[in-house]
Amino acid sequence: MQPRKPQQIARELALLSLSQLPVNPKKLDTLPDDQLVSKLVLGAVRTLTSEVQDTLDNAAGELQRSNDRILSSQTRASDLNSARAMLQEAIACTQTAINQLGTAVDFPELIQLANQDKGVRNYAKELVITVNENRHIIDELISSALVDWQVTRLAQIDRDILQIAVAEMKFLGVPDSIAINEAVELAKRYSGDDGHRFINGVLRRVTEQKKTA
Structure with a gap:
């Protein structure tokens, strides 16, 4: 695996700390470097912990529903198929949580950089x-690029990935292709199985709308 570039590390740090920082983040400008790093890293740890816990809770819920369906069924095919689908969803949620926990291995590198x-x-x-x-x-x-969906209903991590990518494209002069590719890579690390495809699709529509505006 190639070492990540400083801006990639910065995006990851911003992503994981974004939802945990003060409402007025301009206060970050006044912090000494060591305190700034501490706040960003602490926010990142809290976000990752919360994401993993939520994912595991979802997996536990699917397992319980699957178990209830099996116990209450009379081995009808429809009930068993439904229980199987719930079990598969629980397995997928658990795998996502494992992947999220795996990113914690990179934390020493993130903190050092x-x-x-x-x-x-x-x-x-x-x-x-x-x-x-x-x-x-x-x-x-x-929101204008979402299809039959609302920004407020997005998973927090997906919303934060999209916000960072759009901020880069709209306000920071990052080429659209780079912002999208970096967002997709973040989604592969932190979002669900199909998260990166969803992120890619939304951002592609954002760029298309920019061209026609």
């Missing part, structure tokens, strides 16, 4: 501030 590389710290901070300052505009762009 955030401490050593000012570019990582600055870009992570810039991403967080840009998203929060322009959240209304960003969410409108995302």
